[in-house]
Amino acid sequence: MAISKEQMKDMYVKMRRIRDFESTAAKLFAEGKIPGFVHLYLGEEAIAPAVCECLRDDDFITSTHRGHGHIIAKGGDLNLMMAELFGRETGYCKGKGGSMHIADRDKGILGANGIVGAGHCIACGAGLSAKIRGTDQVCVCFFGDGSTNQGTFHESLNMASIWKLPVIFVCENNHYGISMSQDRHQAIKDVADRGAAYNIPGIAVDGNDPLAVYEAAAEAVARARAGKGPTLLECKTYRQHGHFEGDPAIYKPKEEQAAWMEKDPMPRYAKFLVENGVMTQEEVDAVDAQVAKEIEDSIAFADAQPLPSVESAVVDVYSDIVEEVRDR
C-alpha cells in the first residue's frame, strides 16, 4: 500500500513523541516523581505509530503494561498521560490507574493492561462487537512475545479465526519476557509461525523499520475491514531498557544490547527521511524541538494538577453504587 509523505512525517512525529515521553518518564521515575511501576517502550517506537497510521479514530486498540507508546500513537493526550503518571486528579484515569491502566474510550483505546495476555480476549470482544453492530471498525491487539505463551493468546487467535473477527494481532517481539529471553521462553524463532495453527496469516517484519511495519499493517487492516478475518503480525524489535525502570537488566548480553542499539529506529528513520527527501534536516530538527516543548509542557501541566481528594476513592467502582463502598 502506498504511503504518503504526510503519513511518513506523522509517523516520525509520533515516534519522536514516544521517545521523548519515555526518556522523560525514565528520568522522572529515577527522581521519584512517578510512583509505582513504569515499563517503557524505548526501542520499540517504530511499531505503534506505523500500525496506528493505518487506523481510523473510531478503530480500537488493546494495549499492555508497556503501553505508553500505543496510547501516544493512537492519539492519546500527553498532558493527561503525564498527569496520570503523577497520580493527579485530572489525569486520564483520575489518578486511579497509573502507567499500566491508561484508557481513552473516545479514541478507541481500550486500556493498557497489567495482566500479560489479557488484551487478546478483549480485542476479540471489540471485534465481535464491530461485527454485530455492523460497522467496519477493526481492533488492533498489541502484545509482547512473552504473552504468546499464555492460554489466552491461543484461545483468542482461535476464536478470532473461526469467527473471522476484524482483529489484527500485533506481536512486538522485543525478545524478552521480563528477564527470560525468547530463545529460553519458547522453542520457535518466529512468533508469526503460530498463525498457521489457527489458519491465519502470520507475517514477520523488521519492527525497527516503520515503513515495513506500515506496509504489513496496512494489508492486515484492509483484510480485517473487508471481513476476511485476523492477521498475526510479528514485529521484531528490542527492549532497550529493563523490564521496568529500576531493573538493571543484568541478564541481557552486552553485545546483544550494542548490536540492537545500532538498529535504533529513531536515528535510522530520521536519516531515511532526510536522505530520501521526505523531510529536510531542518524540518526534523523543528519536529524534535516542538516535541521537546510538548513534553516540557506536559510536565508543567502535570505538576500543576491537584492530587485526588480521598473522597473520590469510592467513585467509579460501580456506575450507581458510591457511598456504600466507603464502609470498612
Next chain:
Amino acid sequence: MKMMTYAEGIREGMSIRMREDPNVILFGEDVGAFGGCFGVSMGMIDEFGPERVRDTPISEGAIIGCAVGAAATGLRPIAELMFCDFLTVGMDQLVNQAAKMRYMFGGKISMPMVVRLPAGAGTGAAAQHSQSLEAWLTHVPGLKVVYPSCAEDALGLMLTAIDDDNPVMYFENKVLLGMKSEVNSLDPIPLGKGKICREGSDLSIITYGKQVYDALEAAGKLAEDGISVEVIDLRSLYPLDKALIAETVSKTHRAMVVTEEVKRGGYGGEISALIGEELFDYLDAPVVRIGALDTPVPFAPVLEQYYMPNAQDIINAAKKMM
C-alpha cells in the same frame, strides 16, 4: 399468572431483552442448537439466529474476555459458563478486567455484561461440576451478584442484570432449573431487594437459591413445634438488602444463615458478621450458619446428599437456638 420453570424464566428474561435490543447477545459453550448444557437457551437460536446466540469454543478465558471487549464497545453481552466451576479458567478476565475497568480507567469505560453461572450440587456431577462459588465473586469490588430461587425472580433479575451498566454475575441453581412456579409479573426486579417468603416471629432464616426451599420445609415442621420462622430470600448477594436483614432480625431476635457453599470463607460468614456488627443488640442468641460439609462435593448420591445442608439440619439447629 403463568406457570414457568426456573429455566424458562431465565430464557424469557434473556429473550425479552434480545427482542428489544439488537445489542444484547448470548454466547457460550453449546448455547446454540444444543440449547445450552441444561437446555436453558433451547430454541433461542431459532428466534435470534446463530450470530446472536453464538456457540463458542471451549475457551472460558476468551468467553469472558470477549464479553469484556464487547461490553466496552457498545454491546450488552450475556456470557454463559457451562458450570460455575469453570470460573477458575476465566477468572482473570472477570476479576482483573471486567470488575476493575471502570475504576482503573477513571469511569471512562462502562461494562454492561452478564455472566451466567450454573451452580450447586445434587446432580451427581461430583467435585468439579457442583460447587457453590458465589463468595469468590461477592469478594470482588466492581461485580454485582444475583442468585434467583424461582421463575419470576429468574426472569425479573435477568432483565435487571442485562439493563445494568456493571458486570452482573447471575447464578443459576441447576437443581431448580426444572421447577415450576407462578410468574405474576414480567417486571425487572431491582438488585439489592430481598423478599420475605414466609413470615414468622421467633427466628429469621436468611438464605438464597435452593436453600430457600429447605428453609421453607424446615419452617413448616418447626411451626408444628410452636416455633415461628421467618424465611428471607436475599435474591441479590451484592448489592445486599441490609435493610431487610435488619428488619427481620430486629423482629425475631434470632438469625440463621443457610447457604449451600462450604461455610469456610463463605458468603454466609459475611452475612453473619454483618448481623453481629450491626444488629448485636437485637440478638437473643448467637447467629448460626448452616452450610455444606467442609469437603469437595462427593460423587456417590449417598455421599452427595450427606454433603448438602438440608431441612433437618436447619430444624436441629433452630431447636438449639430457642
